[in-house]
Amino acid sequence: MQTQTYLPKYNAMRNFYFIAxxxxxxxxxxxxxxxxxxxxxxxxxxxxxxxQQRIAFHRTTLAKVKATExxxxxxxxxxVADLEQSGKPFTGNSHRDxxxxxxxxxxxxxxxxSLAPAPLAVVAVGxxxxxxxYYKFGLHKxxxxxxxxxIENASILYNGHFDLAFVITFLLPLLxxxxxxxxxxxxxxxxxxxxxxxxxxxxxxxxxxxxxxxFALLSLFFSGLxxxxxxxxxxxxxxxxxxxxxxxxxxxxxxxxxxxxSFGINSQGKGSGFNAxxxxxxxxxxxxxxxxxxxxxxxxxxxxxxxxxxxxETREASEEAKKNGAQILAQYFExxxxxxxxxxxxxxxxxxxxxxxxxxxxxxKAIRPLEEKFEAQKDKQARLVAQWRFVSPAIFVxxxxxxxxxxxDAHYLDFEQQMQAAxxxxxxxxxxxxxxxxxxxxxxxDQVPQSQYTNSPGLVRANRAGFWDTLWLLGAGFVAxxxxxxxxxxxxxxxPRWIEA
Amino acid sequence: xxxxxxxxxxxxxxxxxxxxxxAIVSLGLFVLALxxxxxxxxxxxxxxxxxxxxxxxxxxxQGEKNPHSAAHYGLYAYKPVPLLAIFDxxxxxxxxxxxxxxxxxxxxxxxxxxxxxxxxxxxGALTIGFIWQFILALLIILLAYNSLSKEYESGTLxxxxxxxxxxxxxxxxxxxxxxxxxxxxxxxPMFLLLSGALCWAGGAEAFARILPSLGLAAVLYTLFYAVxxxxxxxxxxxxxxxxxxLAALLGVWAIGAFLLPRISGSVAMSLHPTPSxxxxxxxxxxxxxxxxxxxxxxxxxxxxxxxxxxxxxxxDSLSQLPVSFAGIALQASEDRDWKVYDLQYGALFRLFxxxxxxxxxxxxxxxxxxxxxxxxxxxxxxxxxxxxxTRQAExxxxxxxxxxxxxxxxxxxxxxxxxxxxxALWQKxxxxxxxxxxxxxxxxxxxxxxxxxxxxxxxxxxxxxxxxQTLHLD
Numbered sequence: 001m002q003t004q005t006y007l008p009k010y011n012a013m014r015n016f017y018f019i020a021x022x023x024x025x026x027x028x029x030x031x032x033x034x035x036x037x038x039x040x041x042x043x044x045x046x047x048x049x050x051x052q053q054r055i056a057f058h059r060t061t062l063a064k065v066k067a068t069e070x071x072x073x074x075x076x077x078x079x080v081a082d083l084e085q086s087g088k089p090f091t092g093n094s095h096r097d098x099x100x101x102x103x104x105x106x107x108x109x110x111x112x113x114s115l116a117p118a119p120l121a122v123v124a125v126g127x128x129x130x131x132x133x134y135y136k137f138g139l140h141k142x143x144x145x146x147x148x149x150x151i152e153n154a155s156i157l158y159n160g161h162f163d164l165a166f167v168i169t170f171l172l173p174l175l176x177x178x179x180x181x182x183x184x185x186x187x188x189x190x191x192x193x194x195x196x197x198x199x200x201x202x203x204x205x206x207x208x209x210x211x212x213x214x215f216a217l218l219s220l221f222f223s224g225l226x227x228x229x230x231x232x233x234x235x236x237x238x239x240x241x242x243x244x245x246x247x248x249x250x251x252x253x254x255x256x257x258x259x260x261x262s263f264g265i266n267s268q269g270k271g272s273g274f275n276a277x278x279x280x281x282x283x284x285x286x287x288x289x290x291x292x293x294x295x296x297x298x299x300x301x302x303x304x305x306x307x308x309x310x311x312x313e314t315r316e317a318s319e320e321a322k323k324n325g326a327q328i329l330a331q332y333f334e335x336x337x338x339x340x341x342x343x344x345x346x347x348x349x350x351x352x353x354x355x356x357x358x359x360x361x362x363x364x365k366a367i368r369p370l371e372e373k374f375e376a377q378k379d380k381q382a383r384l385v386a387q388w389r390f391v392s393p394a395i396f397v398x399x400x401x402x403x404x405x406x407x408x409d410a411h412y413l414d415f416e417q418q419m420q421a422a423x424x425x426x427x428x429x430x431x432x433x434x435x436x437x438x439x440x441x442x443x444x445x446d447q448v449p450q451s452q453y454t455n456s457p458g459l460v461r462a463n464r465a466g467f468w469d470t471l472w473l474l475g476a477g478f479v480a481x482x483x484x485x486x487x488x489x490x491x492x493x494x495x496p497r498w499i500e501a
Numbered sequence: 502x503x504x505x506x507x508x509x510x511x512x513x514x515x516x517x518x519x520x521x522x523x524a525i526v527s528l529g530l531f532v533l534a535l536x537x538x539x540x541x542x543x544x545x546x547x548x549x550x551x552x553x554x555x556x557x558x559x560x561x562x563q564g565e566k567n568p569h570s571a572a573h574y575g576l577y578a579y580k581p582v583p584l585l586a587i588f589d590x591x592x593x594x595x596x597x598x599x600x601x602x603x604x605x606x607x608x609x610x611x612x613x614x615x616x617x618x619x620x621x622x623x624x625g626a627l628t629i630g631f632i633w634q635f636i637l638a639l640l641i642i643l644l645a646y647n648s649l650s651k652e653y654e655s656g657t658l659x660x661x662x663x664x665x666x667x668x669x670x671x672x673x674x675x676x677x678x679x680x681x682x683x684x685x686x687x688x689x690p691m692f693l694l695l696s697g698a699l700c701w702a703g704g705a706e707a708f709a710r711i712l713p714s715l716g717l718a719a720v721l722y723t724l725f726y727a728v729x730x731x732x733x734x735x736x737x738x739x740x741x742x743x744x745x746x747l748a749a750l751l752g753v754w755a756i757g758a759f760l761l762p763r764i765s766g767s768v769a770m771s772l773h774p775t776p777s778x779x780x781x782x783x784x785x786x787x788x789x790x791x792x793x794x795x796x797x798x799x800x801x802x803x804x805x806x807x808x809x810x811x812x813x814x815x816x817d818s819l820s821q822l823p824v825s826f827a828g829i830a831l832q833a834s835e836d837r838d839w840k841v842y843d844l845q846y847g848a849l850f851r852l853f854x855x856x857x858x859x860x861x862x863x864x865x866x867x868x869x870x871x872x873x874x875x876x877x878x879x880x881x882x883x884x885x886x887x888x889x890x891t892r893q894a895e896x897x898x899x900x901x902x903x904x905x906x907x908x909x910x911x912x913x914x915x916x917x918x919x920x921x922x923x924x925a926l927w928q929k930x931x932x933x934x935x936x937x938x939x940x941x942x943x944x945x946x947x948x949x950x951x952x953x954x955x956x957x958x959x960x961x962x963x964x965x966x967x968x969x970q971t972l973h974l975d
Contacts, residue, residue: 284639
């Protein structure tokens with residue numbers, strides 16, 4: 001009985017032990033704890049299952065993409081090698097001629113640039129349902145790349161996903177509220193408050209210890225649950241220890257914030273109905289209304305130019321580019337490949353390739369300013385949101401979880417930037433050959449640039465911002481607790497609001 | 502007696518701080534949502550009208566070229582923003598707005614606004630629909646959760662019963678009193694403001710056109726609020742404790758508004774999995790290349806076509822044909838592709854509809870979700886309208902191809918692909934105009950959600966009636 005020897009020395013510890021013990025008995029008896037924890041198990045299991053389904057879908061698709069890329073390249077390389085050996089020309093659709101750099105770039109030697117799900121992707125769906133996670137490279141305009149998004153039913157997209165991030169940001173606070181909204185008011189409503197007020201332990205101490213105990217219980221249970229769940233769904237706990245620790249740290253700080261807030265409200269000495277209403281009102285304000293308001297503000301301050309304008313501008317620029325210098329081949333630029341080959345005049349595909357490439361580059365150059373406007377506004381909006389994210393912890397908790405899962409805005413921006421660089425490299429390889437009017441030889445197929453996505457160092461900095469966010473949560477929770485403690489100060493105990501039921 | 506209870510309940514709410522605060526909060530948010538809604542409607546519509554005109558002008562001004570090249574150049578179809586989007590933007594941000602109509606390819610509708618919004622955009626938008634469906638429902642709970650339990654707790658129920666009031670009159674009176682306060686103090690001011698804004702933003706003519714939908718929405722929202730009043734009152738009578746009743750009602754609200762939609766999405770996805778874009782495109786390509794039976798090929802198809810043309814016109818070689826073979830070949834390949842698209846997109850849309858049918862079944866569990874679906878359907882910002890737009894755009898695309906290929910066939914003799922047409926032909930293609938669905942069609946699509954709302958109202962009224970029968974003092 002080691003604890004007994006220590007207990008007398010630490011009065012606070014002994015207090016906590018007794019209060020926690022009786023709180024435990026009570027929670028066990030009224031089934032509140034059991035139902036909360038059972039719900040939590042269901043939520044976490046369902047959330048991880050949902051996340052797992054999506055990752056599996058992405059992985060399968062990427063595996064198919066890789067296989068297609070490899071098979072296609074090997075087949076065409078072999079075909080070119082055979083043609084070289086036999087000395088025969090290629091027969092077939094001239095636009096897909098693997099011995100021509102144009103045909104190789106657009107169909108025979110397509111490269112893909114992909115973003116594999118991160119080990120912790122199961123935590124948050126984030127932007128992975130809206131943004132493309134692989135791109136197919138060709139010679140076409142950069143704009144044509146942005147057509148690789150998945151097919152999604154908008155009704156499901158609109159509803160959002162039941163992922164772990166949703167459980168943490170939205171549901172966990174509700175469970176905290178359910179567990180705590182009547183800690184003090186319940187005593188009053190059960191008429192046990194006078195007993196506590198009459199005892200040697202202050203109400204402040206009873207309430208605080210109960211909160212600390214329930215917080216510790218929920219945190220331990222939830223952390224254990226998440227770790228077990230992740231392990232069950234195939235995440236290596238040892239390898240991802242740092243990420244999981246961060247996940248649990250953020251979650252615990254977020255819970256601490258809600259426990260603190262609830263303690264502050266509880267300490268006002270109002271009824272449990274009032275507490276529940278204020279806390280759920282606060283939940284709605286912090287999780288739904290304030291983020292929506294921030295979004296409204298971001299759009300009002302830095303309105304995004306319309307994508308519709310971009311389309312019109314691109315078409316206008318294409319027309320212009322074709323008129324200036326490439327008129328003769330402009331016809332072919334739009335032409336149907338098969339028919340172009342059947343036309344009465346012979347088609348010089350090399351010239352066609354060069355001119356269509358030139359037109360593409362020209363168009364890209366022409367609409368660059370509008371694109372920059374887009375990027376600039378997007379960047380400004382992101383900055384505004386980053387500055388004001390402190391209005392609602394839900395915003396930055398969600399962002400932090402998405403950063404851990406590598407499915408947030410920052411990761412997709414990084415991915416797209418690297419993709420554009422890789423596409424430029426891919427196109428440059430073929431451009432050279434097209435301009436020099438070279439043939440694609442079998443050996444050239446091994447030289448087609450291939451790039452792999454790697455996390456940029458900038459993303460680590462994004463994670464570091466999480467330190468201040470966590471500090472905010474703990475600080476706000478602490479302030480709420482102090483506020484609560486001041487409200488239940490002993491001298492005010494005689495006030496009728498504490499005793500009247 | 503019923504009117505006395507009604508009046509008492511109404512008056513006591515009028516002086517209640519809860520109603521005052523509810524009105525301030527909801528009206529404040531409403532005004533903000535209304536301003537954002539109107540400016541979104543005006544900006545987007547101005548841009549789209551201009552874009553629609555631009556794309557048609559670009560089409561007309563494309564100069565002399567071969568009709569098939571013109572079909573490749575194509576035009577864009579833009580989805581107009583309905584006037585009622587001011588009140589319920591629904592899924593608009595999650596649906597694409599523009600589609601390129603070009604030869605050979607049925608493109609997907611692109612440009613989802615939410616793609617540019619980032620993480621913050623996924624928390625949801627502040628729209629009037631959101632305030633009316635989610636926040637007002639919550640406010641009703643906060644106003645009504647203790648309307649009966651407080652009579653228990655303060656012992657006034659004993660006094661009430663001494664007046665020989667029937668317990669059903671008591672409950673019904675209370676329900677009507679609360680509903681009156683909610684409608685007069687919260688809903689009506691907002692509705693009038695909204696109507697004014699709609700009339701101002703859309704003009705009298707457009708306003709007259711949407712009036713039936715707006716009126717129906719008003720009636721349905723009133724019924725929806727009645728559901729929440731009766732729900733709160735039933736809980737209050739059943740649980741007899743204000744605290745318990747509030748906690749339970751808040752639970753029902755949170756589950757219905759936030760939990761169910763996400764759960765239903767996951768379930769729908771796993772029961773009816775959407776194919777990956779990769780698989781879908783591959784299937785379309787293979788069927789277009791090898792035919793629906795998988796036996797054909799480009800060469801075989803061309804050979805058969807030539808043989809048929811020679812046979813039809815009774816000539817020996819293509820050069821003797823009285824029409825342009827290119828025109829025949831192009832239209833034949835379009836005809837073949839249309840079958841593939843009808844098959845594949847048809848299957849995809851049926852899959853979406855199966856997923857949506859499942860989501861709608863879950864609406865039966867939550868009046869909030871049922872109301873949300875009906876509301877966005879009336880506003881014309883739901884998936885059905887989007888699919889309707891997609892179909893109309895595709896019909897227009899096919900019209901462009903047909904007009905171009907027919908001209909090639911008739912006028913492109915001998916010249917074949919060197920034949921050039923001009924503005925006279927381009928003008929034969931009319932500007933794309935989206936035809937709105939009729940109110941009847943919209944209601945037909947939403948019959949299940951409407952049924953859910955009706956079930957909730959009837960079921961809850963029955964519950965209230967039962968509670969009245971079992972209402973007792975001890």
